Amino acid sequence: MREFIEMMRRKGAVEDIREPCSSVFDAPRRSKENDTILFFHDVDGHRAVMNLMADRSALAAALGVEERDLVPHLAKATYSGRVVNAGPLQGGKPADLSRLPIMKHFPGDAGRYITAGIVFSREGEIENGSIHRMMVIDDTRVAARLVEGRHTHTMLKTALARGERLPVAVTIGTHPLVTFASCTRVPVGKELAYAAELLGGEITVRECRNGILVPDAEIVLEGYIGTERAAEGPFVDITGTYDPVRQEPVIEFTAMYLKADPIYHGILPAGNEHKLLMGAPYEPKIYRAVGEVTTVRDVLLTKGGAGYLHAVVQIRKNTQGDAKNAIMAAFAAHTSLKHVVVVDEDIDIYDPVDVEFAIATRVRGDTDLMVITGVRGSSLDPTRLADGTNVKIGLDATMVMGKEDEFVRAGWE
Numbered sequence: 001m002r003e004f005i006e007m008m009r010r011k012g013a014v015e016d017i018r019e020p021c022s023s024v025f026d027a028p029r030r031s032k033e034n035d036t037i038l039f040f041h042d043v044d045g046h047r048a049v050m051n052l053m054a055d056r057s058a059l060a061a062a063l064g065v066e067e068r069d070l071v072p073h074l075a076k077a078t079y080s081g082r083v084v085n086a087g088p089l090q091g092g093k094p095a096d097l098s099r100l101p102i103m104k105h106f107p108g109d110a111g112r113y114i115t116a117g118i119v120f121s122r123e124g125e126i127e128n129g130s131i132h133r134m135m136v137i138d139d140t141r142v143a144a145r146l147v148e149g150r151h152t153h154t155m156l157k158t159a160l161a162r163g164e165r166l167p168v169a170v171t172i173g174t175h176p177l178v179t180f181a182s183c184t185r186v187p188v189g190k191e192l193a194y195a196a197e198l199l200g201g202e203i204t205v206r207e208c209r210n211g212i213l214v215p216d217a218e219i220v221l222e223g224y225i226g227t228e229r230a231a232e233g234p235f236v237d238i239t240g241t242y243d244p245v246r247q248e249p250v251i252e253f254t255a256m257y258l259k260a261d262p263i264y265h266g267i268l269p270a271g272n273e274h275k276l277l278m279g280a281p282y283e284p285k286i287y288r289a290v291g292e293v294t295t296v297r298d299v300l301l302t303k304g305g306a307g308y309l310h311a312v313v314q315i316r317k318n319t320q321g322d323a324k325n326a327i328m329a330a331f332a333a334h335t336s337l338k339h340v341v342v343v344d345e346d347i348d349i350y351d352p353v354d355v356e357f358a359i360a361t362r363v364r365g366d367t368d369l370m371v372i373t374g375v376r377g378s379s380l381d382p383t384r385l386a387d388g389t390n391v392k393i394g395l396d397a398t399m400v401m402g403k404e405d406e407f408v409r410a411g412w413e
């Protein structure tokens, strides 16, 4: 992470905050003000960073591509980077979460939450790395929100069915592309290989005493998930609303590894870094799926849609009706997507006003809407039913083929 911060500092993209800040509301509130990387020199006496990758320009800088080329570039991924095991992780100490400036973000949150923690785990030959919010219970335990059916949850169930605990290692303060890779739905076990590919082809990992492999990080917390459960939440998550209390698995940390003067990474829930990390990984996935049914040009998960629930898909239609297939492909690729709008190439998908122009002048409610009821939606959507189902809507906001002259905007070019 430090090399990325220095690269962005050379670009003038880092703001140093030297005055003391509290980890309770103060630092989180500062990060809401803009998308600049905030390097705090004193959060409860510790160094911390927020907004590490809060907008697409930072992601583009990390990848070394133009911002507009992000999605086609990421869509070419083959998850084939090399993962090199450099041996045991050195310097383990007893776990003590009170030594970290773990933040409390909003008044109604149940407590302090680790929000940039990647949970690495292994069950048999299968390894996984995914970000999970973790509520601090005491100096060695957290309650982790493990969404049912996702990789970590499935691996825990398998381990417990064998009467074993799931060994895990949580990293805080990794290179932002490692965090991005861990937020991406990749083939099982491919998160580190994907991170390696994004980083240029190779990533070095080290082994914790419990056997879990972790990438370079400011902080590593090693431990186990057993049968213990605890009430987790309320917590403000991606929609900016309070996600309710659930019984979630408890991670008991048994060791902690810190870099010298470690830099704690905090992600503001529902902030722009959270939206980018939750949503942008789905854009190449949707791009590839839509590319199977028509000519896809670009995909954006919009900030207005919490970076997660709304997508705008830009296509070049080959036949009338392609947009409906693009809608179905988008919903299949991102199963938490709620509303998707499909537009033509003359619409700037990064400009909400342009997208609204397409909806206003190219959508007929009787033929261009696709309404899907009783479908599994995001557990984070306040409108979901108790059984997790919701209603999804696709809008075909493309021009009628053969009648484009009735829809194109007048201009002088």
Ligand SMILES: C=C(C)CCOP(=O)(O)O
Pocket: 145, 147, 237, 336, 377, 378, 379, 380
């Ligand atoms: C951040 C969290 C809890 C993931 C939400 O996953 P989803 O319910 O599948 O949309």
Ligand SMILES: [Mn+2]
Pocket: 128, 129, 130, 151, 152, 185, 186, 188, 189, 191
């Ligand atoms: Mn996974």
